Amino acid sequence: MNDLLIDNATVVTLDSQRRIVPGGAVLIRRGVIEEVGPSAKVSKKAEGVRRLDAEGNVVLPGYICVHHHLYSTFSRGISLDGYAPRNFSQILKGLWWKLDRTLQEQDILWSAYPSLVECIRRGTTTIVDHHESQSFQSGSLDVLQVAVQKAGVRAVLALGVSDRYGRAREGIEENERFIKKSTAFPSDWIAPMAGLHASFTVEEDTLRAVSDLARRYGVGVHAHAAEDVYDQSHCLRRYKKRVLERFDQAGLLNGKTLLAHCIHVNRSEMRRMAEKGVSVAHNPESNMNNAVGAARLLELMKEGICVGLGTDGMSSDMPSQARAAYLLQRHARRDPRAAFAEACGMLLENNARIIEKAAGWKVGALQKGSLGDAIVVRYIPPTPLNADNFYGHLMFGLGQASVLDTVSGGEILMKKGRILRFDEQEVMGKARETAAKFWKKFENAN
Ligand SMILES: [Zn+2]
Structure with missing residues (x-):
């Protein structure tokens, strides 16, 4: 065998x-x-x-993807009924938060399969997923586990805890249940992290509870940080400190922490991350799509931070992220020498290091x-x-x-291009059927 x-x-x-x-x-x-x-x-x-x-x-x-959202499949071709978000907050409120609070069990399962089919088709055999489904949190990570195991893709799973609908406690409990279960029987296929949405949607108690959970079980925290400048301005206004300072004071930063984006971080935050051994997941296609800015990759790497690459759920195609990463740096810096080898190293070396830190797997x-x-x-x-x-x-x-x-x-x-573990046509048919029903629920959601 x-x-x-x-x-x-x-x-x-x-x-x-x-x-x-x-x-x-x-x-x-x-x-x-x-x-x-x-x-x-x-x-x-x-x-x-x-x-x-x-x-x-x-x-x-x-290939390895260190920041994915398998659930994002059902956004493909979705109608926003004329809604044209002008900035990051509007994109979240009008699309992503509405979408993730509409997801129920079957939606989670059938939106995961097409993303996993794409992983197999694009050669991505290991992923770190950041899940969000505010109306179906308890048991949601088990649903994802069923899908990734059926597909044969290795996955590090976490549920992004958030206070945005007052359901943080439930999210923390789901993370703890899954961490307990997965660490009791360690495997080379599934590993847990403690998920946190982002600084601007978590209260102080929640932040500290997630940090405490990660520490008690010796797992890393997987969170979004400084994706848009709004995350920093919210933190400065509300807590009189910057995001990385807030995370650090809550005990969130260590060698197993994985932060997605980190676009709007200053030099002192970079040093703090480097000192604590934090890893960063850079998602260039998503960042350009949301028009949130270009991460200062070379500065992050110069500080000694391990920066890897993710898709942020936009696709499961990893070489495409490496290409976008160096093109974005060249464009942003107006420097045709920038970031080529670094982008390749992120894909081919740093992603493997991040997986080893998060799950202990040698890939x-x-x-x-x-x-x-x-x-x-x-x-x-x-x-x-x-x-x-x-x-x-x-x-x-x-x-x-x-x-x-x-x-x-x-x-x-x-x-030779044919998926062996399941009938791809059948799976995609079932996904489309579930998506059509989901879109109706989405349309009627507030
Ligand atoms: Zn993300």
Whole structure:
């Protein structure tokens, strides 16, 4: 079970040696990588093992997304009935908060599946999800667990606690229940974090309760921070301090904390984050879509902060985020030298570090001992491909190429473009049916 030989491939290891092995193979046993190297050598050790022929294409480790919202699927094509939000607060109130307080159990389940199908199709085998469903909180993380396990995608799950509808207590209890359950039986597939929406929607008691919960169970907090300038102005007005100072004083910041966005943070907040070992999830496509500004990536990284990449639920396509990240920096800085290698490093190194800190999983490299997550990408290099120019291939061709096969823990989730664990047509049909009903509820919601 879960033994697999992927061969006839150009293997891009993304391990510390940054090897590219033409005519290479990856041997996975019991879900873990046993050997990577030339096919002739590796296949000798793989007698009787199931074989996946990469047909001369490129094999990479599965991609990682460190900030997702699986529930966001049902916003695709939704009508806002002429409502045209002018700023971030209006986007939240008129779309996202209305959407998340309309979600019920079946909506959570059937909005998660299409996002997970897209993960498999785009080669994203590990995600960190930040869930919100204000009218269905108790048990919501179990619903997501059902979906991610059915899909075969590794997931770190949390529910974003918020006081915006007076239901923070219920949210904290759901996080605690799920953390207790998941830490009692640690696995390589599901791990918990303590979720918090954002500074501007949580009262002091709630903030401290989430911080306390995370500390008691030794898990990290996953929250949004300084996504829009409003988060800072609210904090300064209400608490006479900045967001990161507020979080720090509540004991929220440590080496397991993951903060999404951090666009409007100043130098002293960056230092505070660096000192505490906080990680940041940068979501460039979402930031541009919401017109909230460009994170100062290079400054964050210069301070020593581990910055990774997420989609914020806009898609499940990770190379696309890396491309958006460097393009946004170049545009914002008017500097054609900026952020290319940094954006690739965020995707290929920092995301793996963030997962290791949050869940203890070794992913993101094809090397002995790492979890057996790999993808076959239909890419025949038009120019010489080597370890020194790999980023160029990734950003200008490989990253946009079709993923043919997706393997997670040695199991083939998608083979030559066909998803194996479930009938994709059937799942998407059920999702559309549920979405149509959901849109009616959304229309009638206040
Ligand atoms: Zn988010």
